[in-house]
Amino acid sequence: MPTTIPGDPMTTSAAVASARAVPAATTTSAVTRAPRRIDPTYYWMVVPVLALFAFFITLPALVGVFFSLTNYAGYGDWKFIGFANYVNIFKDPAILQSYIFTFVFALTATVVVNVVALAIALGLNAKIKWRTGIRTVFFIPMVLSALVVSFVFNYLFSNTLPVLAERLGFTPLATSILANENLAWLAIVLVTVWQAAPGATIIYLAGLQSVPAEVYEAADLDGAGNFRQLLSLTLPLILGYLVINVILGFKGFLGTYEIIVGLTGGGPGMATQSVAMRIFSGFTGGDYSYQMANAVIYFLITLLISIIQLRLIQRRGVAL
Amino acid sequence: MQRSNRETRPHALSAVASTARLPPRFPQRYTRHNGPRAVKGWSTAGPTSASRTLSRRSLLRMASLAGAAAVVPVTGCAAGPTEQGAVTTLRFMQNKPEVVGYFNQVIRDFEALNPDIHVIQDFNEGNFVPGLVRNDPPDVVTRGFAQATGDFVRKGIFADLSELPEASTVDPQIQDLVNSWGQYNGHEISALPFSLAAAGVIYNRDIFDAHGVAVPTTWDAFTAACETFRAAGITPIYGTFKDPWTLAQGMFDYVSGGVLDTAEFFGSLNAKGADVSAAAAESFTSNFRPVLPRMLQLASFSQNGASSKNYSDGNAAFAKGQAAMYLQGPWALSPLVAANKEVRLGTFPLPATNNPADTKARVNVDMALSITRNTPNMAAARRFVAYLMEPAVVNAYNEKHAAFSPLKGAPPVTNPQITGLAESVSNARFYQGAATYFPPSVPLHNYIQSFVYSRNGDQFLAALDDEWRRVAERTAV
Numbered sequence: 001m002p003t004t005i006p007g008d009p010m011t012t013s014a015a016v017a018s019a020r021a022v023p024a025a026t027t028t029s030a031v032t033r034a035p036r037r038i039d040p041t042y043y044w045m046v047v048p049v050l051a052l053f054a055f056f057i058t059l060p061a062l063v064g065v066f067f068s069l070t071n072y073a074g075y076g077d078w079k080f081i082g083f084a085n086y087v088n089i090f091k092d093p094a095i096l097q098s099y100i101f102t103f104v105f106a107l108t109a110t111v112v113v114n115v116v117a118l119a120i121a122l123g124l125n126a127k128i129k130w131r132t133g134i135r136t137v138f139f140i141p142m143v144l145s146a147l148v149v150s151f152v153f154n155y156l157f158s159n160t161l162p163v164l165a166e167r168l169g170f171t172p173l174a175t176s177i178l179a180n181e182n183l184a185w186l187a188i189v190l191v192t193v194w195q196a197a198p199g200a201t202i203i204y205l206a207g208l209q210s211v212p213a214e215v216y217e218a219a220d221l222d223g224a225g226n227f228r229q230l231l232s233l234t235l236p237l238i239l240g241y242l243v244i245n246v247i248l249g250f251k252g253f254l255g256t257y258e259i260i261v262g263l264t265g266g267g268p269g270m271a272t273q274s275v276a277m278r279i280f281s282g283f284t285g286g287d288y289s290y291q292m293a294n295a296v297i298y299f300l301i302t303l304l305i306s307i308i309q310l311r312l313i314q315r316r317g318v319a320l
Numbered sequence: 321m322q323r324s325n326r327e328t329r330p331h332a333l334s335a336v337a338s339t340a341r342l343p344p345r346f347p348q349r350y351t352r353h354n355g356p357r358a359v360k361g362w363s364t365a366g367p368t369s370a371s372r373t374l375s376r377r378s379l380l381r382m383a384s385l386a387g388a389a390a391v392v393p394v395t396g397c398a399a400g401p402t403e404q405g406a407v408t409t410l411r412f413m414q415n416k417p418e419v420v421g422y423f424n425q426v427i428r429d430f431e432a433l434n435p436d437i438h439v440i441q442d443f444n445e446g447n448f449v450p451g452l453v454r455n456d457p458p459d460v461v462t463r464g465f466a467q468a469t470g471d472f473v474r475k476g477i478f479a480d481l482s483e484l485p486e487a488s489t490v491d492p493q494i495q496d497l498v499n500s501w502g503q504y505n506g507h508e509i510s511a512l513p514f515s516l517a518a519a520g521v522i523y524n525r526d527i528f529d530a531h532g533v534a535v536p537t538t539w540d541a542f543t544a545a546c547e548t549f550r551a552a553g554i555t556p557i558y559g560t561f562k563d564p565w566t567l568a569q570g571m572f573d574y575v576s577g578g579v580l581d582t583a584e585f586f587g588s589l590n591a592k593g594a595d596v597s598a599a600a601a602e603s604f605t606s607n608f609r610p611v612l613p614r615m616l617q618l619a620s621f622s623q624n625g626a627s628s629k630n631y632s633d634g635n636a637a638f639a640k641g642q643a644a645m646y647l648q649g650p651w652a653l654s655p656l657v658a659a660n661k662e663v664r665l666g667t668f669p670l671p672a673t674n675n676p677a678d679t680k681a682r683v684n685v686d687m688a689l690s691i692t693r694n695t696p697n698m699a700a701a702r703r704f705v706a707y708l709m710e711p712a713v714v715n716a717y718n719e720k721h722a723a724f725s726p727l728k729g730a731p732p733v734t735n736p737q738i739t740g741l742a743e744s745v746s747n748a749r750f751y752q753g754a755a756t757y758f759p760p761s762v763p764l765h766n767y768i769q770s771f772v773y774s775r776n777g778d779q780f781l782a783a784l785d786d787e788w789r790r791v792a793e794r795t796a797v
Contacts, residue, residue: 071795075452076475090795094763094787158562158628176628179562181773267564268627269770270763284449286471287761290794 002027030190061299074283085293095294098273105185106253109192113249114242117197121204122230142198150262153191154178158265181271184264188272191259196252200245207241208234247309254302365448395425408700410439412748413451415687417443418654430707431788437700450475457696460704462514465685466756469511470501478510478690479691484702486709487512493748494726497685500583500752511688515718517570518741518750519649519666521683522656527554527644527665535668535740537676539614544620549644558643559622560634561772564765570647571618572768573682573753576611578672584755596785596790604784612777614672618647619772627773639663649682650722653737669749681744682753686723759795762787 062288068085072078089095094182124135141149159175177183213232219229235242257276259267266273275298408466414423420443427439442458452459457477463469472478481487487495487509493514504510528535535552536542546556560566576582588602598605619626623643632655638646639659646652647670656663669681689708691701707713711727718725722738724745725731733742744750758764764784 013647040682073471074449075472076477085794088790092790158630162628164623175625176562179627179773181770265564266763267766267769268773271770273763273766281761281763284446284760286468286759287791290761 027125045047065296068296070289072289073286074193074288078289085290086297089294089297092268094273094274095278096268098275098278100275101185102254102256102275105189105256108249109189109196109253109256110246110249112189112193113200114245116193117200117245118204118242120197120201121208122234124201125205125208138201139198141195142202144195146195147204147262149195150191150259153187153194154263157187178264179268181268184268184272187261188256188260191263192253192256195259196249200249200311203241203245204238207238210213211237243313247306247313250309251302251306254305345666355418386742390617406436407438408436408697410437410460410700410704411442411695412439412460412704413442413445413448413458413463414462415443415445416462419717419721422720426708426713430704433707434703437704439704444499448730455694457692459692459697459701461690461692462687463511463690465498465501465511465513465688466752467501467758468760469688473504473510474502476504476679476693478504479693479695479698480508480510481512481689481705482507482509484512484706484709486706489709489711489727491726491728491730494685497683497752498688511685511690512705513685514687514689514708514714515685515721516724516726516745517684517686517736518724518745519684519753520574520669520741522638522648522652522665522667522737524638524641524644525666527641528666531644533644535666536671537679538671538674538731540674542662542671543617545644550621554702555643556621557618557645557647558629558634558638559619560629560631561619561622561627561769562630562633564769566631566634566648567768567772568755568765569649569682571615571772572611573755574647574670575614575618575672576608576754577612577680577751578670578678578684579611580607580754582751582754582757586754589788594789596789596792598782598785603781604788605778605781608781608784609777612771612780615772616775635659649684650738653722665737666740667738669744679744680749680751681741683724683745684752684756685726685749758788759791 067078068081069080070078071081071085122137124131124138128134157178162176164172165171177187215233215237216229219233224232255276256274257280260272260274260277264272266277275294279291279295279298281287281293329592349498412423412427420441423441427441431437445463448457448461448463452472456746463472467547468686490512494516495509497516498511498513499509523535527549531554532547533545533548537547580692584603585607589596592602596603600606623629629637633648634648635652635658637643637656639656641660641663646656650667653665656665669679671679673679679709689705691698691705695701711725711730715725716726717723717729718730719733720733722735724733724738724742732746733739755764755768762784764787767780767783771777
C-alpha cells in the first residue's frame, strides 16, 4: 500500500515534478533534524503568502458572509435581515435544481475522467512507438483555455455535427444536442472530460513510473497475466494517485463554470445551470446578498464533502 | 436594452475580479469619497484610445492596481482632488460599444469649446456596478432603461436633472417611459432620454415585393403572409432560438405587448408585491394565457434547426435572403447591412390582434443620460450633459443609428429601414417590452426558451409566478 503522496496536491505539475524526484521523503527536513531552532527563511516563505491569502481571499469571503445577512444589492442602501436569505434559498426550486445538476455532473465527470485518464496513462506508460510525441498530443487540451475549447466545441456541436449526421442519415444527432434539454449535459461532460483528462493522466503517469519494475518481474515469474497484474499490482500501488485525482477532480467539477458558459450558457431552458453560475448571477442581477447566502451554503457543503473524503483517505492509510 | 443581456457574462468576469480585489466599504448610504483617487482611472476598462491587448504595460497597470488596492483602505481619504491645473477630468461611461466613434467626435467638439474639461470615454458597461461597489462610479453615464436601471434610480444612484433647462426639451411621453421605472423621492428626473429604439418585424422588401405581399396590419393577414412564403418555399421568419434573449425581445415582447397592456399589468403586479399567487387576478397565469399560442405559432413559422442558430447566424442568413422576416430590433440593422450591402430592409410593428388600431411598436429608451449623484465634478458634468442634449447632437446621433429622437419637434425619420415604425412612435402607440420589466435575477430568457421547446404553457406561467413571488419576497424585506 503506498503511503505518501508527495508534493503539493493543489498543483498537479508540482506533484509530478516532486513525484519523479523524491517519491518518499518530502516532509520538511527542518522539522526532523532541528526541532528547536527554526530557520527564519521558512517564515519569509510563509508569512507574506499568508498575508496575501488573508487579504485577497479570506477577508473578501468574510465580507461576503457578512452581506449574506443583509439585503444588500451590491450598491445603494441596505439593512440587516437576519437569515431570511438562507430560508428563501431552501424554498427556491430553481436553486435546488442547480444543486442536483451540479452534483450529478460532478460525479459523472469524475468517474469518466478517471477511467479515461487511467486508460491513457497505461497506454502512454507502455513501450509504444513515438511515445513522447503521442504524450505531447494528449497533453495539448490541458494547455488550451477551457473557454476557448468550449467555444470550439459549441461550433462543432451546433454546425458541423448536425450537418454530418444529416448526410449520414443519423437522425438523433441531426439537431444540435446542445439544444436538447435532456442531452445537453452530456455534451458538457464530454468537453469537460476532453479538457480535464490530461491533468489526471499526468498524475497517473507519475504514479505508474513510481512502481518498481521488479514487482512486475516477480509477477511474471509467478505466472500472473496482464489483467491480473493491473488488478492486483498496478491499481493498489497507485491507489494514492487515484485518490488525489478523485478528490481534486470532484472539487474542481463542483465549481464548473466556464465550459457551461461557452457551450450552453445554462440552457436550453434551465437544464444546465450550475451552482457557480447561479451564485455568479448575483453580481449582475442585483441579487448579491441572496446569492452570497447561496455561496455560503455551497461552501459548507463542499467543506463537509472534503472532510468526509479526508477521513476516508486517512482510514486507507494515505496521507495528503 | 436587450443586447446587454448577452454581454453580462464576459463583463461580469472582470467585475468579480475587481470586487474580489477591493472589498466593498460598508456604505451606510451611497456616499462618494474623494479619497481613493489612486484607483480611479485604473479601475475602468480604460479610455478607448488605449490598446485593449494584454501588453507589458497593462500587466504593470494591473500590478499597480493591486498595489493601490492594498494601500487604499489604509490611507483612506488622504489623496487630493482630480484637477490637474485647471482641467477637470470627467469619466463618461456609455452603454453601446458600437458607437464609440460617434462619441469620440462629440467629445472632441465639446473639449474644443470647453478647454477646461477633459472627457474620458468608457464603453464597458459591465464596470458600472463594480464602480458603485467601490464608491467610484463614472461622472456621466448613459444606460438603457429597464428594470435594472430602474433599480439604480430607486436607490438614489443618480442626481436630479429636473432643473437642467434641457429637461424641458424632451418629449414628455418619452420622458414618461424613463419615469415609469420609478422616481427617486417621488419626483426627481434621474435620466434624460437621448435615444429611443423602436423594434418590430424586420422584413426583406425584395422578398415581399417578389411575392406581392403587402405589409400586414392584422394578425390574420400576418399569418396569411407567412403561409404564402412557406408555400413558395421561403422560410417566413428566421429563428435564432439558441440565443434565448432573441426569443424574449422578439416573440415574447411583441405578442405580449400587442395583446396586453404591459405597463398596466406590471404596475398592478408590482403593487401586489409578494402576495401574488398563480390564482390571483394579477398573476401571469391569469393574464398571459392568450399570448402563448401566438408565440408558438410564430415559432412554427421558423426554419428547421432554429434551435441551433444564434443571433450572428441569424444576421448572416437573413441578410442573404434566407427568410422573409426577422423578429429583431434596430440594433440588427447595421450587422445585416454589413453582411449584405444590397439588402433592402423595412420594419413594421407586429400586429398581434385583428384590430389594426391595437398594433403598437416595442420601444426602449436605448440611451438615457444621467449624472451620478455624488460626483465631485457636478458643474462640469452638467455642462457636458447640456452639450450632449443639444438638438444637433441628439438628432444627428439618432438619424445615424436608426433610432428615434426623444426631443420635441425632432425632424421626421427618413431612414427607409425604420419609417414603418414612425407612425406608431409619433402617436405614442408603443410599449416597453414585457421582458424588460423582469428583475435580472429571474432567468426569464431561459424560461421562454424552455417553453418554446417544450410547449408546456402551464409550467411556464407557473414558473414565472413562482419566480416573481420569490424575488418580491426577498426584496420586500
